[in-house]
Amino acid sequence: MSTDLVQLVTAIAQRARAASLVLATTPTARKDAALLKLAELIPASADALLAANARDLEAARANNLPSHQIDRLTLTPARLDQLAESVRQVAVLPDPVGTTLEEWTRPNGIHIRKRRVPIGVIGIIYEARPNVTIDCAILCLKSGNAAILRGGKEIFHTNTAFAALLTQALAETGLPADAVQLIPTTDRAALNTLLKLDTLIHCIIPRGGESLIRFVAENSTIPVIKHYTGVCFVYVDKDADLAMAESILINAKTQRPGVCNTAEQLLVHADVAETALPQLAAALTAKGVQLRADNDSASILARVGAAHTPATPADFTAEFLDLILAVRIVPDLETAIATINRDSSGHTEAIVTRDETAARRFQDAVDSAVVTWNASTRFNDGFEFGFGAEIGISTDRLHARGPMGLNELCTYKYVIDGTGQVRG
C-alpha cells in the first residue's frame, strides 16, 4: 500500500515535470485559451460541481463542523460565477514569462540576458477552501508552471470535480493535461512522499493554518514559500494627525479582522498618549474592539473610563484575528522600532505621523515585508499592489516577500550569446 502510494505520487510528479517543460515555452495565447475554456466550463458544469460539493457538505455536517467552516466549504451558483470571472481576469493579465529583467555585454563581448521563466513544478498544499484549487491552478498555468494540488479531505469531492474540469480545459485546448494534477488521496503518507521529490518538484506553497505550514516546512526537502499570518502593528507617533490615526487604525483593525494584514497591536508615543489614546479607544470600542492594555495605557484608559482589560505578556506577540487589540505606550520612536522588530511577525507595520524624518527612520529600520507611512496595513495585498492576482502573501524573505503575484511565481535564467568566447 505504501509502495503503491509512493509510485502514484512519484508518477504524478514525473508527469508534472514533463508537462512543465512544454508549458515553459507555450505561447501566451494558448495558455489564455485554456483559461477561457475553463471559465466557460465552470458555469456549464455547475450541476456536477454542486453535486460533488453536496457530498463534502454532507460529510461536514455529519462531522459537526462549525457553521462558519461549512459556509467556507459551500459552493453556490453565484460563487461559481465569481470563480469563472476570476479565471477570465487572470487570462487578460500580462504574461510574466520571457520578460528581459536585465541585459548587459561584458568586455569580452559575451551578451548576458537575465530572462524571467517559470519556476517549473509547484506543489500547492492547502486546506478546506474550494476556490484555492482554481485560484492556484490558473496562476500556475498563466505563469507557465505545472501545478500539483493537494487539498484537504473536507473538500475532496469538490476538488476532484474541479480537477476534472481543469484537465478537460487543458486537453480541449491542446495543452498537456498533466499541467494541473490533483493528488487523488488525502492520505498523509502521500503528502510526505510528495515533499521529498526534490528532483521533480521545485517549490512548495502551503496555504492554510500555521500547523499545516509548519508541518510542510519541517518535512519538505523542496524549497517552501511560507504564508504565515501576521502580527501587524500601528504606531501613532507624537506628530500624528489624530483623525488620520483613528481612520487608519479603525480600517487596519476592523475592516476584516480575520486576515493576516489586519492590525493586532497599537503603539502610542507617550507624549501624545493622554490625548490620543482616549480618542482612539472610543472609536475602537464603538466598533466593538476589545483593548488589552499595558500598565501605562491602562491607567490613562481607566482615568477616562474607557473599556479595556489588562494585557498579559502573550498578548504582545499575539495574532488575535478577532476584534481584539493589544495597546502599549512607548517613550519614543526608537522604542517603537525596537518593540516591533522584537514582537511583530515582520508582515506589515504602519506609522502615522506628519514628521517625514520619523517616517523615513521607521521605514528604514522596521524589518518587515511592508512598512507604510500614513496608510493602512490592509494594503499589503496583491490586488491592492496592482498585481491583478495573488497566490498569497509571503512571510519569507527569500525569493518572494509580501504579495506574490504572477511575477513571483517565476524564476529567471541567464541566456548568453557569444561568438566563440572561451574563458582565459
Place this chain on the structure above:
Amino acid sequence: MSTDLVQLVTAIAQRARAASLVLATTPTARKDAALLKLAELIPASADALLAANARDLEAARANNLPSHQIDRLTLTPARLDQLAESVRQVAVLPDPVGTTLEEWTRPNGIHIRKRRVPIGVIGIIYEARPNVTIDCAILCLKSGNAAILRGGKEIFHTNTAFAALLTQALAETGLPADAVQLIPTTDRAALNTLLKLDTLIHCIIPRGGESLIRFVAENSTIPVIKHYTGVCFVYVDKDADLAMAESILINAKTQRPGVCNTAEQLLVHADVAETALPQLAAALTAKGVQLRADNDSASILARVGAAHTPATPADFTAEFLDLILAVRIVPDLETAIATINRDSSGHTEAIVTRDETAARRFQDAVDSAVVTWNASTRFNDGFEFGFGAEIGISTDRLHARGPMGLNELCTYKYVIDGTGQVRG
C-alpha cells in the same frame, strides 16, 4: 552538555539577529571601513594566522589526509596577501542595499517602492577551505547581513583565528562585533540546533560536497540555497563552426575540470558526427581527456582509431570533475534538448551553431540556469558575469539561480507612502 550546546548556539543566533538589525541601516562608508580594517589586519596578523594554520596542518598530516587536501588547507604569506586584496576589492564594490528596484503609484494615491534590503542573518555551513571564512564574511557584511559561520573541523584553528580578526575589525570600526560569529565547535549537534533556529536565522548557504549540502537541506527548517555541482553539456549542432566547437569544448572540459561549470558531456548532431567527432576527439585526447562513448559515437571513433571506452548508463548523468567526457550522438536539436532536460543537472549548457533559430530554440527550451550560444560553459561565474564577487553558484530556482553576488544576498521590502489612505 546537549542543553549547553543548544543554549550556546541559540545565544549566537540571538546576538546575530540583533547585530543584523543594526547592520541593515549601517551606511556604506562604515561597512567599507570595517572591510579595509580587516584587509589591514590580515597581513599584520600573519604570524598568528600561520601558527593557527600549522596546528590544523599538523592534525591533517597525523590523520593522513591526501596531499591535495592538505594543500587546500594551507595558508602562506602569499595566500594571505591575496585574501587581503580580495577584501579590498569587495570594499570598493557598490553597496547593494537601499536601491529602489521598482516604484509606482496606485490610483488611490499610495506610492509603493520596492527597495533592496539585506536578508538578515545568514548561516554559512562549509568544509575545509580557510578562505571561505573570510570570503563569506565580507560578502555578508558588505550586503548588510549578519553571518554565522560553521566551518569544518579540519580547519577549526585557522577559522578561529580568522574569526578573531573579523571581530577585531568590526569592533575597531564601531560595528557590532556579533555581525560575524563562528560557531566555536564542530559538534554535529550544534549544527543540528542551528538549522532549526528559523525565527532567528533567515537563510542557510551550504558550501561543500554533495553529502554536506544534502544533510543541510534535509535537516534545516530555515530556507537553504543550494550550490550543488553541475553536470553540464555541450551540444555541437549540425551547423556548428567546427573550429569554434573545438575551442569551446576544450575550454569547457579542460580549463579547470574540477569545478561545477566544467563540461561533462558532449552531444553531437548525427548529420555532422562523422566529420566533427574525429576532430573533437583528437583535440580532447591531446589534452588528456578520456572519452566514454555511446554505441553510435563509439563506432565512429573506432573507425578512425580514436581512443575511447564504452559508456555505461551511469556515465550519461555523471559529474566526473576530472578529464573524462561522456559522448553521445543525437539525431536532431529536439533530441538534444530532451536529453539535456532529462540528464543534465540544470546548471549550464552550451550550443555551438551558426543557426540562430536553432540557438534560440535551444536557449528557450533548455531548462538550465545558464544557457550559452557559442560560448564556453565556464562563463557561469560571478566574476565572469561582472558581479565583482561571488558567494557561489546557486543550483536552486528560488531567490537566486546561477551566480550569487552581493545583490543575491539581499531581499527586498515594500515601503508605502500614503496621505491617510484606508482600504475600501
